[in-house]
Amino acid sequence: MxxxxxxxxxxxxxxxxxxxxxxxxxxxxxxxxxxxxxxxxxxxxxxxxxxxxEETTRQLLTRGIVTSGFDSLNDVSYKENGMLYVCSEKYKTIKLLNLSGRNITSFDASKNPLCVTSTSNGVLYTEFGIRAVMFYSKGRIQHLFSTGDWQPQGIITSQTGNILLTLRRKSQAKLVTYRPHGYINSEIQFHNKEQLFSDPWYIVESPRGNICVSDQGRNAVICVSSNGELIFQYSRKGSSFYPRGVCADATSHFVVADPWNNKLHYISACGELICYLQYDAMDSPMSISTVTDKPNCFLICEVSGLIYDIEM
CATH class of the missing domain: 3.30.160 (Double Stranded RNA Binding Domain)
Structure with missing residues (x-):
């Protein structure tokens, strides 16, 4: 672009x-x-x-469509070599699929999974009602580390190999960076002595190292630096906005899924709306994952259960 x-x-x-x-x-x-x-x-x-x-919409190229076998999809994470993990809020099963829709492997979580993120040798995930980070690899499920009395929601791995989590406890919420075995590296919770987050979910780290979070409680996307400095807060004043999945492109711009308005918001690295993005037959995009081995390509899972392989 x-x-x-x-x-x-x-x-x-x-x-x-x-x-x-x-x-x-x-x-x-x-x-x-x-x-x-x-x-x-x-x-x-x-x-x-x-x-x-705000009136500009760009058309994206659909490279392929994957049928997950689920409905109510809530997260997708690209692994490598044309494989992806996917989960639904209605089912315990987490699947590893290829881009043809073939089920490579699957396993059952204890409860319904919330978010997933691929690693080099497996998948990290969070579950509803489970205050811990879980890890699956080679047929084995491992309780990686506890999050105390905080419910983990969104999860990704950072460029440095750390684990980023959005956490919620009653009226409090925060973004925490953990080292791989559970030691807290940093916590981001406040801005000007006020709660920065309300109900944070999906996370992405841009190539610049900034962290962008979709906050369903604030109906906003919040971007912070790695040391917690607020970079921008993006919301749609005067109109509805329900941000869910978020990812970053190679220029550190962000793509945000807004399923209830059936939109993809393309936001600059400083929080300005560039345009809306559209692809054929788009229907409630929920989560977005960068295809790491194909520049400018993304996977977008829809609530219906379809996963679109998209090129910018």
């Missing part, structure tokens, strides 16, 4: 604020007068770029 056309002024490459619609030029606040002066003989209409951008 052409990042410059979407995010930066076409004169100075500063952040876009305005657009001249007749000239099809994106502008920062300082370059509006420059543009008009340079093209004084033309007619101009300067509008807020956000107003134009």
């Amino acid at each position: 052409d990042e410059r056309d979407n995010d930066t002024c076409q004169f100075c490459y500063d952040r876009v604020i305005f657009r001249c619609t007749p000239c099809k030029i994106t502008l920062c606040k300082d370059c509006v007068a420059v543009h008009i002066k340079m093209n004084s003989g033309d007619s101009h209409k300067i509008v807020l770029f956000e107003d134009i951008r």
